[in-house]
Amino acid sequence: MGAGLGGLCALVAERSQLALPRLVAEGFVTDAAFMDGSHVFHNVFVDLYFLRELVRPGGLVVLDDCHWPSVATAVRYFELNTGWELQQASRATRLRAFRLPDPRTEPSFESFTPFQV
Numbered sequence: 776m777g778a779g780l781g782g783l784c785a786l787v788a789e790r791s792q793l794a795l796p797r798l799v800a801e802g803f804v805t806d807a808a809f810m811d812g813s814h815v816f817h818n819v820f821v822d823l824y825f826l827r828e829l830v831r832p833g834g835l836v837v838l839d840d841c842h843w844p845s846v847a848t849a850v851r852y853f854e855l856n857t858g859w860e861l862q863q864a865s866r867a868t869r870l871r872a873f874r875l876p877d878p879r880t881e882p883s884f885e886s887f888t889p890f891q892v
């Protein structure tokens with residue numbers, strides 16, 4: 776996992792599911808994140824959970840390989856339940872960019888929307 780820190784680039788040789796929560800605990804905030812890690816559903820879901828905390832409201836999360844059901848299903852939860860908005864691409868690409876809502880809102884468990892693609 777790589778992280779841009781203060782204009783520098785740092786390589787974190789660790790599973791992102793362990794490194795991202797540490798960045799959250801350290802108070803790291805970023806305008807945008809690009810994710811291209813494990814494509815196992817539960818790993819993608821955990822990565823997106825922590826990116827939702829690391830990326831500032833109104834910022835962007837960009838994912839590669841969204842044509843894989845495991846990746847597409849994980850991000851669908853955040854679209855349907857937390858207000859992430861798919862951004863239109865100007866040309867065909869396998870990347871998908873999502874804008875996070877501003878302000879960040881916390882969904883109620885009572886308004887849960889099932890998210891299978």
Ligand SMILES: C[S@@+](CC[C@H](N)C(=O)[O-])C[C@H]1O[C@@H](n2cnc3c(N)ncnc32)[C@H](O)[C@@H]1O
Nearest residue numbers: 776789790791792793811812813814818839840
């Ligand atoms: C499926 S590959 C990405 C392929 C790329 N999209 C392409 O088209 O070539 C996933 C990458 O994430 C790394 N990776 C796998 N599991 C990871 C994890 N738990 N945390 C961080 N990186 C991981 C792998 O080492 C690999 O470099």
